[in-house]
Amino acid sequence: MSHASDALRKTPMTMIEALRSAMDVMLARDDNVIVYGQDVGYFGGVFRCTEGLQAKYGNSRVFDAPISEGGIVGTAVGMGAYGLRPVVELQFADYMYPAYDQIVSEAARLRYRSVGDFTAPLTIRMPCGGGIYGGQTHSQSPEALFTHVAGLRTVMPSNPYDAKGLLIASIENDDPVIFLEPKRLYNGPFDGHHDKPLVPWSKHPMGEVPEGYYTVPLESAAVYRAGAQVTVLAYGTMVFVSEAAALESSIDAEIIDLRSLWPLDLDTIVASVKKTGRCVVVHEATRTGGFGGELAALVQEHCFYHLETPIERVTGWDTPYPHAQEWAYFPGPARVAAALRRAMEA
Amino acid sequence: MSRSEHLRLHVPEPSGRPGHATDFSYLHLSPAGAVRRPPVNTAAAATADLARSLVRVLDDDDKAIGPWAPQLEADALRRGLRAMMKTRIFDARMLLAQRQKKISFYMQCLGEEAIAIAQAMALEPGDMCFPTYRQQGLLLSRDDIPLVELMCQLMSNEIDPIKGRQLPVMYSYKRAGFFSVSGNLATQFVQAVGWGMASAIKGDTKIASGWIGDGATAEADFHTALTFAHVYRAPVILNVVNNQWAISTFQAIAGGEGTTFAGRGVGCGIASLRVDGNDFLAVYAASRWAAERARKNLGPTLIEWVTYRAGAHSTSDDPSKYRPADDYSRFPLGDPIARLKQHLVAIGAWSDDEHERVEKALEAEIGAAMKEAERHGTLADGRVPSAASMFEDVYKDMPEHLRRQRQQLGV
Numbered sequence: 001m002s003h004a005s006d007a008l009r010k011t012p013m014t015m016i017e018a019l020r021s022a023m024d025v026m027l028a029r030d031d032n033v034i035v036y037g038q039d040v041g042y043f044g045g046v047f048r049c050t051e052g053l054q055a056k057y058g059n060s061r062v063f064d065a066p067i068s069e070g071g072i073v074g075t076a077v078g079m080g081a082y083g084l085r086p087v088v089e090l091q092f093a094d095y096m097y098p099a100y101d102q103i104v105s106e107a108a109r110l111r112y113r114s115v116g117d118f119t120a121p122l123t124i125r126m127p128c129g130g131g132i133y134g135g136q137t138h139s140q141s142p143e144a145l146f147t148h149v150a151g152l153r154t155v156m157p158s159n160p161y162d163a164k165g166l167l168i169a170s171i172e173n174d175d176p177v178i179f180l181e182p183k184r185l186y187n188g189p190f191d192g193h194h195d196k197p198l199v200p201w202s203k204h205p206m207g208e209v210p211e212g213y214y215t216v217p218l219e220s221a222a223v224y225r226a227g228a229q230v231t232v233l234a235y236g237t238m239v240f241v242s243e244a245a246a247l248e249s250s251i252d253a254e255i256i257d258l259r260s261l262w263p264l265d266l267d268t269i270v271a272s273v274k275k276t277g278r279c280v281v282v283h284e285a286t287r288t289g290g291f292g293g294e295l296a297a298l299v300q301e302h303c304f305y306h307l308e309t310p311i312e313r314v315t316g317w318d319t320p321y322p323h324a325q326e327w328a329y330f331p332g333p334a335r336v337a338a339a340l341r342r343a344m345e346a
Numbered sequence: 347m348s349r350s351e352h353l354r355l356h357v358p359e360p361s362g363r364p365g366h367a368t369d370f371s372y373l374h375l376s377p378a379g380a381v382r383r384p385p386v387n388t389a390a391a392a393t394a395d396l397a398r399s400l401v402r403v404l405d406d407d408d409k410a411i412g413p414w415a416p417q418l419e420a421d422a423l424r425r426g427l428r429a430m431m432k433t434r435i436f437d438a439r440m441l442l443a444q445r446q447k448k449i450s451f452y453m454q455c456l457g458e459e460a461i462a463i464a465q466a467m468a469l470e471p472g473d474m475c476f477p478t479y480r481q482q483g484l485l486l487s488r489d490d491i492p493l494v495e496l497m498c499q500l501m502s503n504e505i506d507p508i509k510g511r512q513l514p515v516m517y518s519y520k521r522a523g524f525f526s527v528s529g530n531l532a533t534q535f536v537q538a539v540g541w542g543m544a545s546a547i548k549g550d551t552k553i554a555s556g557w558i559g560d561g562a563t564a565e566a567d568f569h570t571a572l573t574f575a576h577v578y579r580a581p582v583i584l585n586v587v588n589n590q591w592a593i594s595t596f597q598a599i600a601g602g603e604g605t606t607f608a609g610r611g612v613g614c615g616i617a618s619l620r621v622d623g624n625d626f627l628a629v630y631a632a633s634r635w636a637a638e639r640a641r642k643n644l645g646p647t648l649i650e651w652v653t654y655r656a657g658a659h660s661t662s663d664d665p666s667k668y669r670p671a672d673d674y675s676r677f678p679l680g681d682p683i684a685r686l687k688q689h690l691v692a693i694g695a696w697s698d699d700e701h702e703r704v705e706k707a708l709e710a711e712i713g714a715a716m717k718e719a720e721r722h723g724t725l726a727d728g729r730v731p732s733a734a735s736m737f738e739d740v741y742k743d744m745p746e747h748l749r750r751q752r753q754q755l756g757v
Contacts (some may be wrong), residue, residue: 035548060547068579071536071570078476078540078554098566102570105530106537112739114518114526119742138547151740174742188613219745263745 007212037089108151159206165216358598379412457656460682561592611648623651
C-alpha cells in the first residue's frame with residue numbers, strides 16, 4: 001500500500017479529534033506552525049483539541065499562554081510578521097473581545113497597510129455557539145463581527161471531515177482566518193432535539209476522516225442535502241437543525257452548508273436559489289445586524305426575479321444568550337420548519 | 347471616634363500651564379555618572395533603584411563620565427550627530443511642505459532625536475523595531491533608505507511605496523527592520539514581544555525592539571506586552587519614550603505621578619532602566635546593555651527614556667494652548683544635538699565650522715530630494731496612486747466580491 005493511500009485511509013473521528021489531527025498534520029509538515037493559547041499545552045485544552053501535541057512537538061511549539069486574548073493574538077501578529085504560522089486558541093468565542101483590536105486593526109490590515117511588506121498568516125480558533133447550558137459567556141456566535149471586517153476570512157465547519165480539511169486550508173492560507181468551532185457539534189451532529197440522546201460522529205458519514213493531509217478549500221460551500229423546493233442557507237450546528245426541520249416538515253429543502261462565511265461561495269448559493277425560487281436563512285446568532293441579513297441581501301441582489309416568496313430568516317432572538325431559557329432562545333427544528341412552511345406558501 | 351472625611355477625587359495636573367512656568371523638579375534627575383551599571387545578568391528585582399534614578403553620561407562640562415560611558419569611536423559619534431541633524435532638518439522641511447499643502451499631516455520628533463538614532467546604532471542588521479509614529483530617526487539614521495522614497499510616502503504620490511494607504515509617517519520598511527506603523531496606539535508593543543518570541547522559537551539570533559509613548563502605556567497592550575515578555579523571557583527591548591506629553595495630556599494622567607514608567611517593568615519581573623533620553627551616549631549605552639541581555643537569553647529590558655516633546659504633537663496641534671510656550675527652553679535635560687555636539691567639540695573631534703558645513707550639506711541634500719520627490723506628484727496636485735489599487739492587498743488573492751466592487755467603481 002502506498003504512502004499516499006495510507007494518509008487517505010479514513011478513520012472515525014469526533015470533531016475534536018479531527019481538529020487535533022489537522023494541527024498534528026500541520027505541526028509535522030511545517031516547522032513554522034506553532035500552537036498556543038489558554039490551557040492548550042500540557043493539559044491539551046479545555047475541550048481537549050490539543051491533547052498530546054505538546055508531548056509530541058515540544059513546549060516551544062505547543063504551549064500555554066497567559067489569560068490574555070489581546071496578548072495571544074497580538075503576539076501572534078508579531079510571530080506572523082516574523083514568518084511563523086501561529087494557530088492560536090481563544091478558549092471561547094465569547095472571550096474574543098479583548099483581542100478584537102489586534103484582530104481588526106492589526107491582523108486584518110497588516111498586509112494592506114504595508115503593501116505586503118508584512119503579513120499575518122494567523123489562524124484564530126474559537127469554540128462558538130450554544131446548546132451546552134453555557135449562559136451568555138460560553139454560547140455566543142460572533143461571526144458577524146468578523147465577516148464585517150475587510151481582510152479577514154471567517155470559517156465555520158459543521159462536521160469532522162470539513163473541520164480537519166478546512167483547518168488545514170486555514171493554516172496554509174496567507175490571510176488571517178477566524179476559525180469558529182460550533183462546540184455543540186464537537187461530539188456529534190446535534191439537530192436541535194436536546195431531549196433526545198446524542199448521535200455520535202461514528203454513526204455519521206462525515207465522521208469518517210482521512211488520517212493524513214488533505215484540504216477542504218476555502219470560499220467553497222457544500223450542498224449538504226440536495227432538494228428541489230426551497231434553499232436553506234446555514235452553517236455550523238444549524239445545518240443539522242435544518243436537516244431535521246426538512247425531514248419533519250416533509251419539505252424537500254436544499255441545504256447549503258456555507259463552510260466559509262466570508263469571502264463566500266456565492267455561485268453555489270445563487271445556483272440553488274435560482275433553482276428553488278425560495279430561500280430560508282438560518283443562524284444561531286442574534287438577528288439584527290447578523291450575517292443572515294447580508295445573506296438575504298445577496299440573494300435579493302442576485303436572485304430577485306427568481307424568488308417566489310420573501311426570504312425568511314430564522315435566528316437567535318435579540319437578547320443575550322440566556323442560561324435557563326436556552327431552548328427557548330435556540331432556533332431549533334420547529335422554528336426552522338415553520339419558516340420552511342412560510343417560504344412554501346403562495 | 348473621628349468623623350469620616352469627605353472623599354476627594356485626585357486629578358493630576360502639570361506644574362506648568364500657559365502663563366506660569368513648569369517646575370521640573372518632578373523629574374528627579376541624577377547627576378551624570380552617578381548611577382551604577384550592573385552586569386547584564388542582573389536579576390530584574392535588583393534593578394529597582396535603576397528604574398527610579400536616571401542614567402546619564404554627559405555632564406555639564408560636556409564630558410562623558412561614569413560606568414555607563416560607552417566606548418564609541420569619534421567617527422561613530424559623528425555619524426550619530428549627523429543622523430540627528432539630518433532628522434531635524436528633514437522634519438523642518440516636511441513641516442514646511444505640510445504648510446504648503448503638499449502633504450496632509452506631519453509629526454516631527456524635535457528634541458527626541460537621540461533616542462531612535464542611538465538605539466538604531468546599538469542594534470544589528472536583522473533586528474526588528476516596532477515603532478510609533480515618532481521614530482523616524484530609525485530610518486533617517488540609515489543610508490539605505492532613500493530620502494526621496496520617504497518623501498513620496500509623506501506626499502502619498504504616484505510612487506509612494508505604500509500606495510497612499512496610510513497617513514504620512516506611517517512608514518513600513520521590513521528591509522530596514524522597521525515594522526509597519528499602525529496609527530493605533532500600543533498594539534505594536536505586544537507584537538514586538540511576539541516577534542522576539544518567534545526568533546527564540548526558531549533558535550535565531552535576531553532581537554526585537556518595541557516602542558511606546560508615556561501616554562499609551564495606559565493601554566492594556568502595554569501591560570500585556572510586559573507579561574508576555576516576562577513569561578517567555580522574550581528577546582526584546584521595551585522602550586517607553588516619556589516625552590511628558592500625549593497631545594495635551596500630561597504624563598501624570600498616564601500614571602507617571604509619584605512613580606516612574608520604568609518602575610512598571612520591575613513590578614513585572616523585567617530588568618528596567620530610567621535613562622536620560624537627550625544624552626546620546628546614555629541612550630547608546632543603555633540600548634547596548636539591553637540588547638546584550640536579549641541576545642544572551644537573559645530576557646527583556648524595559649527602558650524609560652526621559653525626554654521632552656519640543657514641538658507640537660502633530661501639525662494639527664497647538665501646544666501653547668495647554669503648556670507654557672517656552673517650556674522646552676526650561677527643560678533641564680537640554681537639546682540632544684547641542685549636547686552631543688558640545689561633547690565632540692570638547693574632545694577635539696568636531697568644530698563649529700564642521701557643524702555648519704554638515705548642516706548646509708544636509709539642507710541641500712534634503713532640498714534636492716524634495717524637488718525630486720515632487721516630480722512624482724504631491725497630495726495637492728492629485729497625482730496619487732490609482733483608485734484601482736485600493737482593492738489590492740486586502741487579501742493575498744483578490745476575492746470575487748472585491749473584483750465586483752472595483753468594477754462598480756469603474757476602474
